[in-house]
Amino acid sequence: MPLVSFIDNRPNKADYNSSLTLPHRNMPFNMAADSLIPLPKSVNVSLKAPLNIGELPAQKVRRSKRRPYVFNLMVAGDSGLGKSTFINTLFNAPLRENPGAKHLASVQTVDIQPTTYELFEENVTLHLTVVDTPGFGDTLNRDADFNPIAQYIDAQYDKYLKAERSDEKRGNILDSRIHALLYFLPPTGNGLRDLDIEFLSRFCTKVNIIPVIGKGDGLSPEESAMYKKAILKDLARNDIRTYPTHHAEDRDHLAKFEKFIPFSVVGSDDYIVKNGVKVRARVYRWGAVEVENEQHCDFVHLREMLIRTNMQDLIDTTHLVHYSLYRSGKMGGESSSNGRPASVLACDDDMYDNQMQNAKKVAMDEMKMKEEQMRQNFISRVRDKEAELRAREEALNAKRKQMMDEIDAMRRQLEM
Template identity: 55%
Template sequence: MPLEYALQHRGQFPDPGPWKIPQTKNVLLRDTLGIEALPRQRFNKTKRTPYVLNIMVVGESGLGKTTFMNTLFNTPLKEEIHPKNPQSTQTVEISPVHYELVEDGVKLNLTVVDTPGFGDQLNRENNLDPIVEYIDNQFEVYHSAERSSEFRRAIPDTRIHALLYFIPPTGHALKELDIKALQVLSAKVNVIPVIAKADTLTREEKAAFKKTILRDIENNAITIFPTAYPDDRESVEDLEKYIPFTVIGSDQFVDIGGKKVRGRSYRWGVVEVENEQHCDFIHLRELLMTHALHDLLETSHTVHYHNYRAQKLRSSGRPESILACDDSYEHRIERSKQSMAEDMIKKEEEMRQNFVMKVREKEANLREREEQLNQKRQQLMAELEEQRSALAAEEREFQEFYNASRNASVSKGSKIFGKKN
């Protein structure tokens, strides 16, 4: 309870201050202390702890799912049993089988969950129910263990980490059953689509079939691993171009140039399982084991299991605020930050539009005032020109009067002067 309370209320109280955390000082060692051995200790401890990988294979009978799993892990996991009449199966069976694989001291607890009977009945309406029920039951078992008094101990993880969905090599679009199954299952587990029996298709047919499947996946909003999970794509970007993976399964070894390799021998030649020119088997194995094993485990826990737990808590009537103790709290914070950033961009755009509008209004007002001032100036100039014309007329009239007066005075003086003489 204290841990749950602390997780629920983290970030809601101020920092207690630097007095709670002593200040660190950098010091130089005078002699070797052995700090460089700490990562090796962690590595050795991690190596002693077995890794867990639970894989479910889903697909119609006759696609070589069991043979492929034997080929994938280089060991005969179990023999493939072909039913005499697949349509006689009344329902889909769930058959998990557990194995322990050891390589160079590293243990892998592998669980392969087969689903015989899927897609074999004439009425396939309820084919998905047993598969979805099994996946949800593993979530519920893990959820119950988390709520128990021994939740601090290691919880056995039986949740499905990867689901290989086998698609028959028809060369056509996905069937309605495949689309519905992929939509339902991709919301609960990490789905990786696989094209079975790739040796029945030519290279051109494989490329065209892949494009058709990817188009159907995109049109039906199906999430596949790792394309639909951006956080897990950094190390597998080079492998994404092979999705969906074309695979070939074989328990037999054939001789090629004196070397024994897994493959199938036909009258027209030999198909090698681990030859990238023949299929994408090695790329699928590299995705599962070399690059994305940790990502599969983490995505199963942080995405699919948390979605199940959140739905479970909501259905029990717990308010949304209680879910802040989940690890999904960070994702919600990121979404809130993104939403706030988008709101800020919208507000900045609105402010820019308002600023542009006000500038345009101000420019219009200034142009109107400028026109008024020009009109006033023209009016004043016209009045000034009228006054100048009037002044010039008065000046001419005065000059004429002055000249006339002067001429009259001169003529009068000349007359007087003539009389005296």
């Protein structure tokens, strides 16, 4: 079990002072800043002796391990869907305690509760911040439930933007931006509710949002499959863009995880012994639901995507997609006060030119692909038409030959 330490990180209400903006895609994060400037032509040189330049990636890995990694995860959804238990299960540590459900009359608004943990594994340190949102969906008027969450997300973007502009903090910016938001859906089996559609529509463009079906063991496999299809139809109908389908920069593992979206998960703090091995499970009178059994739920696939394969991609996408547009929107809003034209402001983003070049390249490639496809379709249709005309011509020649033979036969009979 990893070593865990607790750090109090509750926000101040004064930090909730940001406005809502809409993010966009940007260039890949792993592209160095120097690559934005065209390099001069290079000459290929054959080495006469090894230089060990192949050790550069290993050097970068060793250097990256010296500083802790930061990952900020927000969970939202109705009370009673097992969010706290799921977080404990996800990181295999007792991170969240379930304080019990609050009485409906005592809940006034959504309470933002961030807590930071320090996890150690194989000489790698992860500063994990879990932001819980108790009270979401518990009030009769649910319109106000969105505001504290939106204000908190924008406040973290605003902190990062101020640190970028500060000469003192620019070299060591504390990243408190939300890198992923797990939105828990109740296992109703009836598609998305109006509350779910409103929440996902508002926040899918502000943060990497991942829909999750909480307490997935409440549905049979057939019901779960039908529920997932209904959710996907609602997502497409309302143009809700979720991670990793729409925002992920790393597309290598996309096909592997897309077939499980939305993830149906089960969490448990209890263990059972199966074949001499302790496994997390929920025990019922009819049997046990194993959390890490992919035949029972999608927990292992969601954990693999969040931690093993796409954690760094979630961090990169947050910076390059969602934060980038927030930053552009802030700079655009300042243009009215300082009188700078929008064309100059666009150049303030050091990735703008590269983004436009990439967009033009993608458009040109798509145009060439369509032109080639149209050309191939035209050639195919011409060939089919030629084959049809050729077949008709052969049929006419055969008919003509048959008629000439009949005429010759009749002429010979008359001559006799």
